[in-house]
Amino acid sequence: MEFACDFVYVPPSLGPKEHQQVFKRSALLPPVNWTRPVAAPPPPPVKVDESPPKVEEWPDKGGRQGTTTSTSTSHFYDNAGLEHKSPKQRTQTRKTALLPPHLRSAENSCLPSPNQTTDRFYDNMDSDSADADRPLRIPDGTGLDTNAAGQMGLSAPPLPPRPIFLKNMPEYVFILPASSSDEKTILCPPSVPPPPALAEDPGSLQGNPNVILVSLGKLLSEKVQSTQGKPTSCTRCGAVLHSTYDNVINECYFCEHGAPSDGLEHGLFSLRPSKKLLSNSQPLLIFCIDISASMSITTQVSVGDEFIHRSRLEFVQEAVLLCVKKLSRKQHETPVGLITFNYEVTVHGYGDFPSRVLQADELMHSDGLKLAASAFATPPPLSSTKDFLEQQVTGLSAEGTTALGPAALVAITMASRHPGSKVIICTDGKANTILGNLEVEDNDARTLLSSTIFYQELGESAVNQGVTVSVLSIEGTDCRLDELGRLADRTGGKVVIANPGMIQSEFEQIIQNNTIATQCTVSLLLPKSLRMRGEKEAGHQTCRKVGNVHPDKEITFQFVANEAEESMPASGSTMSVQLQLRYMLRNGQKMLRVFTTTRNVTNESSVALSSLSLPIIQLNSSQASAALAVRGRFLDAQRESEQQMKLIQRVIEHNRNGEDSETYKEWVDTMEPLYNNIHHLTRGKSVVSDSQSLTDAGAALLYTMKQSNRKTIMIKNQQNLHFSPHWKNSKD
Numbered sequence: 001m002e003f004a005c006d007f008v009y010v011p012p013s014l015g016p017k018e019h020q021q022v023f024k025r026s027a028l029l030p031p032v033n034w035t036r037p038v039a040a041p042p043p044p045p046v047k048v049d050e051s052p053p054k055v056e057e058w059p060d061k062g063g064r065q066g067t068t069t070s071t072s073t074s075h076f077y078d079n080a081g082l083e084h085k086s087p088k089q090r091t092q093t094r095k096t097a098l099l100p101p102h103l104r105s106a107e108n109s110c111l112p113s114p115n116q117t118t119d120r121f122y123d124n125m126d127s128d129s130a131d132a133d134r135p136l137r138i139p140d141g142t143g144l145d146t147n148a149a150g151q152m153g154l155s156a157p158p159l160p161p162r163p164i165f166l167k168n169m170p171e172y173v174f175i176l177p178a179s180s181s182d183e184k185t186i187l188c189p190p191s192v193p194p195p196p197a198l199a200e201d202p203g204s205l206q207g208n209p210n211v212i213l214v215s216l217g218k219l220l221s222e223k224v225q226s227t228q229g230k231p232t233s234c235t236r237c238g239a240v241l242h243s244t245y246d247n248v249i250n251e252c253y254f255c256e257h258g259a260p261s262d263g264l265e266h267g268l269f270s271l272r273p274s275k276k277l278l279s280n281s282q283p284l285l286i287f288c289i290d291i292s293a294s295m296s297i298t299t300q301v302s303v304g305d306e307f308i309h310r311s312r313l314e315f316v317q318e319a320v321l322l323c324v325k326k327l328s329r330k331q332h333e334t335p336v337g338l339i340t341f342n343y344e345v346t347v348h349g350y351g352d353f354p355s356r357v358l359q360a361d362e363l364m365h366s367d368g369l370k371l372a373a374s375a376f377a378t379p380p381p382l383s384s385t386k387d388f389l390e391q392q393v394t395g396l397s398a399e400g401t402t403a404l405g406p407a408a409l410v411a412i413t414m415a416s417r418h419p420g421s422k423v424i425i426c427t428d429g430k431a432n433t434i435l436g437n438l439e440v441e442d443n444d445a446r447t448l449l450s451s452t453i454f455y456q457e458l459g460e461s462a463v464n465q466g467v468t469v470s471v472l473s474i475e476g477t478d479c480r481l482d483e484l485g486r487l488a489d490r491t492g493g494k495v496v497i498a499n500p501g502m503i504q505s506e507f508e509q510i511i512q513n514n515t516i517a518t519q520c521t522v523s524l525l526l527p528k529s530l531r532m533r534g535e536k537e538a539g540h541q542t543c544r545k546v547g548n549v550h551p552d553k554e555i556t557f558q559f560v561a562n563e564a565e566e567s568m569p570a571s572g573s574t575m576s577v578q579l580q581l582r583y584m585l586r587n588g589q590k591m592l593r594v595f596t597t598t599r600n601v602t603n604e605s606s607v608a609l610s611s612l613s614l615p616i617i618q619l620n621s622s623q624a625s626a627a628l629a630v631r632g633r634f635l636d637a638q639r640e641s642e643q644q645m646k647l648i649q650r651v652i653e654h655n656r657n658g659e660d661s662e663t664y665k666e667w668v669d670t671m672e673p674l675y676n677n678i679h680h681l682t683r684g685k686s687v688v689s690d691s692q693s694l695t696d697a698g699a700a701l702l703y704t705m706k707q708s709n710r711k712t713i714m715i716k717n718q719q720n721l722h723f724s725p726h727w728k729n730s731k732d
Helices: 087-092 146-151 216-221 312-330 360-364 366-375 382-394 404-415 445-464 481-491 500-512 605-610 614-630 634-655 658-675 696-706 710-720
Strands: 007-009 036-039 055-059 065-069 184-187 211-214 266-270 285-290 298-303 306-311 336-341 345-347 356-358 422-427 468-474 495-498 517-525 530-533 541-549 555-561 574-584 590-602
Touching: 007 605, 211 574, 211 614, 216 517, 216 541, 216 574, 285 312, 285 404, 298 312, 298 500, 306 312, 312 336, 312 382, 312 500, 336 382, 336 404, 345 366, 345 404, 356 366, 360 366, 366 404, 404 422, 404 445, 422 500, 445 468, 445 481, 445 517, 445 541, 468 481, 468 500, 481 495, 481 541, 481 614, 481 696, 495 500, 495 696, 517 555, 541 555, 555 614, 605 634, 614 634, 614 658, 614 696, 614 710, 634 658
Parallel strands: 007 590, 285 336, 285 422, 422 468, 468 495
Antiparallel strands: 036 184, 055 065, 211 555, 266 590, 298 306, 336 345, 345 356, 517 541, 517 574, 530 555, 574 590
16 A cells, blocks of 8 residues: 555634634724724815916926816825925925824714814824824826815824734725715725735645555465454444454544554455365456457458458457467466357357357357356367367357357356456447347447346456456447447456457457456545545545456556544544455465555645655546546546646656656656547537437547556556557548
């Protein structure tokens, strides 16, 4: 069990309430955006004067002369240029400030009386007494006489000293509308922007760094000494506890009743088998080959200086013969079977066992097909059947329809006798017989639904029996891999679209990927202050059915802080996570392996970024996005991939590692269809509807991403350096 981040990251906004930073406004400040209209006293009588408006000159801050006209109806308080005025000028041009309501006398109206004078005006809390008396400055163009304000009786008592923590005094503006006979005084403090929201904390990370990688192939193939006794488990959540005595139940940390050290750090237990143990029999390898009429279509290839035409079936025959020859040299004890299908299904015999042909009504009933497959003898090792098998493969010919569904059922039933067996289905077209028909999706929705259920149940049966099914189609064909891919994906097999000349190499890769364990389930337990993300269970524990496990099998999980819990993880505290692996060996022995590890909690993004593993984050993004897309949740898949991409960008910016930057560029090319071109992967060229089905290319790509590991992603990145993805040239 590996963590992408060495810490459990909890965003600052989701930390404990007592640790969250709260922004409060001072009680001395007026409310934000507060406007309070107040009635003004009647205006004083205005004397009729034929002379032009009186203009007053004053020096501005730069020493330049300014003018003020007495026709304005607004007062603006500005102390600029005060140091240049003489005491006489100050006396003549002194203006008063409008007091806020809480400083007015009870007997006064909204305007001060004419007898009140202004001794000081605090423009800055650090002002000297010499600058206390500051006059009004009336801007150009206002048209208001400087003496008019004094005649109106605009004055105010001294303002009280300002608290030292107030750096800026709110400005108040006195407005006298000239066009209105009913003059009003409006108190309007300037707009103050609210404090930044906690959710927009620049330190919070986009994406989720809390990712766990479980290398199943590595863990289950390790040779570890079994733990004596039985595991001591919590009766509420199933956590395996640390106990020195059997059947002694400690308080369980994962149920919020114990300490983080309660979980068993590591243990391997042999569980009671559900049935009699089997001998270590050799798994089967069954080739299930399409020999319908479409397999006779030819492709031009070059042989030396000449060009010849070869059929699809000839390419497949050559690939099977080469694989049989190589297996006979290196793994001659492997039993290899051959099943072919067109309008009938043929189970090819060997030696004294003749071939069995299933046709007509026999292909319409699942129970009859299972019974016929069970009655057929298991092929002996390849060392004794090699010659006969080569003769059967060489004599194949293409004709008829495509009874793929019945052939897959027969092959899986035969292989289920030996856990760890493989079935390779190779076809170039849609199944078009009654059982498992995939050719009527546009005409008969009910038939398509029954076929979908058929392949889904077939996949569940195969994985329960430890059978891995891989599906290989030929380039340029349409086989409805979105349906057949579910069968392969559920069993841990591959979904491949192969060029005719590359069929052999694809066969070999499938054959070499041996099964080391079956019926594997992975359980992850977290404290209740955390919860799983992206799983069917959104609580603090989950159980994922994996099925067959191969040496390179890797899966990932995501978890986040549980906002629904009152006690959130605090930065600096510790959290424990327990991993449980239940699986069955090829002999039927069931095992349980337990890991419990502890991590510190942090809410600092820089700490999380410094310890983040890019390969694990990239693998999780590929697997999680592809898992959503194959279920038809295309928009969710895009959002998931984009969020993790932003997290990876933050890591690269933080670490400033050139090698990481290059790896990131290669990985973006791999994820391109999910970022920008996912609509090219659907048959309807749309991602709005969840009912859209995938094209063969889309299904092969997404199922491969869902089953990917760090090794395959690295290989894919290297291939992107030399080849442009085919979807970049796709057109709607």
